[in-house]
Amino acid sequence: MAGDAMSWVSKFDSAAAIKLVMELMAIPGRSKQEGNIVELIVSKLLAAGVSPSNITTDNANRRIPGGGEVGNLIVKLPGTQRGPRRLLMAHLDTVPICVGCQPVLDRDIIRSANASTGLGGDDRAGVAVVLTAILELLRLNLPHPPLTLFFAVQEEIGLYGARFVQASKLGSPKFCFNWDGGDPRFVSVGATGDYAIEIEIEGLASHAGVHPERGINAITIASLAIADLTENGWHGLIEKGKHRGTSNVGIVHAGEATNVVTPSLTLRAEARSHDPVFRKKIVDAYQKAFAKAAKSVKSADGKTGKVTFRSDLKYESFRLDPQEPVVSLAESAVAHIGLTPELCVGNGGLDANWMTAHGFPTVTLGCGQRDIHTVNEWLHVPSFLQGCQIAMLLASGDLG
Structure with missing residues (x-):
């Protein structure tokens, strides 16, 4: 870990990040039923001092086929320093097999104590990465450019939240980053x-x-x-x-x-x-x-x-040019925490598919998920914490 961009690393609260991801995974929230998880995230942001006026939900659920409890959660934070707006995102919903999850920590692994359920690391780990990064930026009073947090609904059943997002509410971000994957080394620049x-x-x-x-x-x-x-x-x-x-x-x-x-x-x-x-x-x-x-x-x-x-x-499929600034920023952040970034293209759909189609080229990064959508699902805690640190670097805009 090199450079002034990592000066906060000794103060990073790993225990709080682990506690948060376990709290998030324990809350049921299959597709179309994300209301409770939205309430928890909002309560955490308000407790950290985010103004209620900066927090909103859009009307995507009224346009998605079959509706849903709630629309996308969007949080817009003013910058403490000048710079292009950055967007950090993850999806809120989990697959049905994760309902009833009981997260337990065993050294470097989190699993569900309920053997008949998945864990819900897909994508509560991504939600925890985004939320941890912002809570830590605020707690440590670190400078940052204008930020948008985008917590999308109904990803698992068709990328509906990202597809029907009210794009005007996102604040025209220039650099967009999505957490929904495994190894934090991987920088996903395309999908089928x-x-x-x-x-x-x-x-x-x-x-x-x-x-x-x-x-x-x-x-x-x-x-x-x-x-x-x-x-x-x-x-x-x-x-x-x-x-x-x-x-x-x-x-x-x-x-x-x-x-x-x-x-x-x-x-x-x-x-x-x-x-x-x-x-x-x-x-x-x-x-x-x-x-x-x-x-x-x-x-x-x-x-x-x-x-x-x-x-x-x-x-629709997409593939970002490796020379795009958003890709270079993601690679730089991965390298800053001591990993060797590896560009990849996936054969599964990502919210980044629709974000890129909306005109917001989006890179997807890893947050420790393993064996998703199965009862064997687990979260690799060191990878999750590395994902949090990468998010903090990208949110702060300081990779000097």
């Missing part, structure tokens, strides 16, 4: 894009024992289409020449009885690729496969099924 696919198959009911030939089985149509996609390399890992992508059929609902030829089926799938043109080809392959399958399954009197196909761009 994703199409959501919804398919409805309409077959024809008939008694499966008396006259099965009079029916059209919707499950048969779906099975043939999925088999076609798999056989022709359009399902799972997709490699077509120089083009790469993935797709997955993830949810299927059909049938209520075994003695009825299944008349209807709904299916949800996804298609991902960093290449927007190739991603659309994956979607087109799905549409063609299901249309072909529907035509091939006929009742005794020649009737066929019907397919209704819908696709929606959940988020």
Whole structure:
């Protein structure tokens, strides 16, 4: 750790940071139910002296499909020194498996004492990084440029908070940093894009024992289409020449009885690729496969099924130029705490996808998350604390 930028490190309250992240992870807050976690964050900021007038929630929840308890939490702090505004962000929600988490600390690891739950480090660790950095800046009275804290809702179910954020409330930040990952060495400068696919198959009911030939089985149509996609390399890992992508059929609902030829089926799938043109080809392959399958399954009197196909761009891919100032700042902060920064590009979606699409190029950094979305999830405490220090450096604007 070198330079005046780290002069505060001996005063950094690691114990308080660990206590905070455990407190945050213990609060249930699955997607659309983030109200309690917002209340806790606001209470911490008010207790630290942040003016209520600097704290707001936007109306994203009123525009997100299906609504939600609360919108994005946005905090704008005036600078104590001049400089471009900086934004620090993380998402508030956790996946359902984390409800009931009981965080316990065992040396350098935090796990859930409840063996049937995940931990919620994704992304409460990121929330704790952002909140710790600001609380420590205020406690230590460290100078900083104008800052925006952005705590996004509903990331886990489609990056909805970042997608529907009232961008005008963010204060036109020039440098944006998102905490949502594992190793603090990694500086994520890009991520894939994703199409959501919804398919409805309409077959024809008939008694499966008396006259099965009079029916059209919707499950048969779906099975043939999925088999076609798999056989022709359009399902799972997709490699077509120089083009790469993935797709997955993830949810299927059909049938209520075994003695009825299944008349209807709904299916949800996804298609991902960093290449927007190739991603659309994956979607087109799905549409063609299901249309072909529907035509091939006929009742005794020649009737066929019907397919209704819908696709929606959940988020576009992005890749920042390594020479962008926001990337250089992130690399510098990582190096300042003694780590070797490593640029990377992810195959999962990030709030940074939509932030960059809104005109706010955003780098994503690590905060110690491990084995996320599983009951084996754990948080690597040293990595989490390194994430907090990196955030403090980026928030202070002092990397001299």
